Amino acid sequence: MHWSRTRLAAVVAVAALVLAACGGNDNAxxxxxxxxxxxxxxxxAASLTAAFNELGQQYTSANGGTKVTFNFAGSQALATQxxxxxxxxxxxxxxxxxxxxxxxxxGTPQSFxxxxxxxxxxxxxxxxxxxxxxxxxxxxxxxxxxxxxxAGKYAQQALEKARVTVRPVSQEDNVKAVVSKVSLGEADAxxxxxxxxxxxxxxxxxxxxxxxxxxxxxxxxxxxxxxKTQDKAQAFMDMVLSPEGxxxxxxxxxxxxxxx
Amino acid sequence: MTAAVxxxxxxxxxxxxxxxxxxxxxxxxxxxxxxxxxxxLLGLLEETAWRDLPxxxxxxxxxxxxxxxxxxxxxxxxxxxxxxxxxxxLLARVEFPGRNLVRALTTLPMVFPPVVGxxxxxxxxxxxxxxxxxxxxAFGITLPFTTAxxxxxxxxxxxxxxxxxxxxxxxxxxxxYEDAAATLGAGRWTTLRRVTLPLVAPSLGAGMALCWARAxxxxxxxxxxxxxLPGVTQTMPLAVYIALETDxxxxxxxSLVLLAVSLAVLIALRDRWFPSASx
Numbered sequence: 001m002h003w004s005r006t007r008l009a010a011v012v013a014v015a016a017l018v019l020a021a022c023g024g025n026d027n028a029x030x031x032x033x034x035x036x037x038x039x040x041x042x043x044x045a046a047s048l049t050a051a052f053n054e055l056g057q058q059y060t061s062a063n064g065g066t067k068v069t070f071n072f073a074g075s076q077a078l079a080t081q082x083x084x085x086x087x088x089x090x091x092x093x094x095x096x097x098x099x100x101x102x103x104x105x106x107g108t109p110q111s112f113x114x115x116x117x118x119x120x121x122x123x124x125x126x127x128x129x130x131x132x133x134x135x136x137x138x139x140x141x142x143x144x145x146x147x148x149x150x151a152g153k154y155a156q157q158a159l160e161k162a163r164v165t166v167r168p169v170s171q172e173d174n175v176k177a178v179v180s181k182v183s184l185g186e187a188d189a190x191x192x193x194x195x196x197x198x199x200x201x202x203x204x205x206x207x208x209x210x211x212x213x214x215x216x217x218x219x220x221x222x223x224x225x226x227x228k229t230q231d232k233a234q235a236f237m238d239m240v241l242s243p244e245g246x247x248x249x250x251x252x253x254x255x256x257x258x259x260x
Numbered sequence: 261m262t263a264a265v266x267x268x269x270x271x272x273x274x275x276x277x278x279x280x281x282x283x284x285x286x287x288x289x290x291x292x293x294x295x296x297x298x299x300x301l302l303g304l305l306e307e308t309a310w311r312d313l314p315x316x317x318x319x320x321x322x323x324x325x326x327x328x329x330x331x332x333x334x335x336x337x338x339x340x341x342x343x344x345x346x347x348x349x350l351l352a353r354v355e356f357p358g359r360n361l362v363r364a365l366t367t368l369p370m371v372f373p374p375v376v377g378x379x380x381x382x383x384x385x386x387x388x389x390x391x392x393x394x395x396x397x398a399f400g401i402t403l404p405f406t407t408a409x410x411x412x413x414x415x416x417x418x419x420x421x422x423x424x425x426x427x428x429x430x431x432x433x434x435x436x437y438e439d440a441a442a443t444l445g446a447g448r449w450t451t452l453r454r455v456t457l458p459l460v461a462p463s464l465g466a467g468m469a470l471c472w473a474r475a476x477x478x479x480x481x482x483x484x485x486x487x488x489l490p491g492v493t494q495t496m497p498l499a500v501y502i503a504l505e506t507d508x509x510x511x512x513x514x515s516l517v518l519l520a521v522s523l524a525v526l527i528a529l530r531d532r533w534f535p536s537a538s539x
Contacts, residue, residue: 074505076505076506077505079505080504080505080506080508141402141405143405143487146488146502148502148505148506168489169404169405169487169489169492170405170486170487170488170489170493171487171488171489171490172487172488173483173488173501173502173505181487184382184386184388185386185387185388186382186386186387186388186404186405187405
């Protein structure tokens with residue numbers, strides 16, 4: 001290759017910049033330096049993104065500036081990460097299955113919210129989707145979350161209840177990716193949580209799934225035993241379960257946890 | 261990327277240096293580098309459940325992903341050869357305004373995060389994209405969520421490796437052979453076919469190998485642009501990623517296959533494509 005040293009240096013510099021820019025997005029609310037004792041790491045289901053970002057800000061201002069760093073992803077991915085020793089302090093899952101997977105590594109889980117499913121379509125519903133039956137139409141590009149992702153598992157349960165067979169064009173790794181495929185116009189419809197449609201902003205809208213076909217997702221939260229800041233982790237969990245925390249979740253469209 | 265070419269050019273006059281010439285201080289970091297690169301592979305081998313491996317490897321999901329990965333990576337190399345070799349030729353041989361800009365553009369996918377590449381592909385070739393909406397309207401073709409889309413995503417990230425390697429080969433070539441062919445009455449096309457292409461064949465081969473390896477390992481652009489559906493767009497790296505979240509043993513088995521395939525190619529083609537590496 002006939003690149004001069006300066007040009008090579010320029011390419012390396014550009015690459016470094018791009019990498020740095022990407023890295024910056026991962027820390028939702030931490031100011032960059034991580035690993036300090038004045039910080040907790042919360043691993044939370046992707047569907048909790050907007051609500052937990054808000055809760056994290058409230059937690060920081062109520063707890064003398066203790067930062068909350070979030071790792072939002074599909075609950076199945078988070079459970080695997082915790083099993084492999086990722087440094088989590090709190091785990092909030094979108095289903096009990098994935099919480100059970102890490103049963104030995106966490107404290108006693110408590111349900112803090114529930115959620116219902118909705119069909120997400122593009123704004124204005126150009127394909128006129130009215131219910132789950134319509135998703136069987138082969139001309140419709142339907143995207144679901146992968147069967148191992150809680151949202152994908154719940155969607156499958158809803159489709160079984162409605163006795164509808166859907167051939168999805170893609171099985172996304174987390175529920176937010178389903179919404180983004182629809183808001184980009186690549187897919188015509190998907191099955192997601194009600195809260196994801198709300199968080200999806202103006203580009204998408206929801207089509208209700210009747211109660212007899214719908215599935216209730218239950219969200220458990222627990223502190224991670226390996227956490228070095230147990231008290232702060234417990235404080236975050238308490239806050240989510242407190243009336244104030246529940247109010248925030250309600251504002252983002254979550255339902256109260258099922259009463260047992 | 262063009263290590264083979266560079267090594268050959270630099271290597272032939274001076275030859276390999278004797279061991280006495282290596283400063284002792286370099287040995288420690290060099291040893292650490294070897295360890296750093298080798299330990300993850302050992303970890304993979306150590307964690308493998310060898311007894312269950314045959315069952316894991318013959319499961320439909322693995323076979324499907326393997327077949328799809330072969331189809332997509334070979335397809336991506338084919339696209340890269342058809343489009344990339346002429347581009348390399350142009351970059352190496354023709355002075356035109358904006359050539360440096362074109363070269364920079366060609367190498368951009370090498371430095372850009374593949375996920376960003378996937379987003380860019382969506383905005384270009386997606387159903388609402390710049391080119392994609394026209395493809396959809398005129399021919400009813402949509403690329404996302406199709407195997408063709410996965411090939412496109414792989415070609416986007418892998419083609420630069422072929423172009424750069426091939427261009428370097430063309431530049432390093434002794435052009436007197438072409439001049440001689442021309443003096444002997446060969447036309448441009450004949451010269452290209454009978455003289456130039458055989459002479460750059462080693463670079464072309466090395467470029468294809470790098471391009472293929474990059475395509476085989478492609479993850480970010482594929483999952484972003486083409487999505488994830490077993491048998492259609494779920495290539496080996498995607499299958500590894502998805503399996504990792506639920507079934508660690510399947511993920512390790514899949515990783516092992518990718519490792520074995522990569523090693524096999526490297527070993528089989530080493531003497532042919534990297535001739536000076538052993539000199």
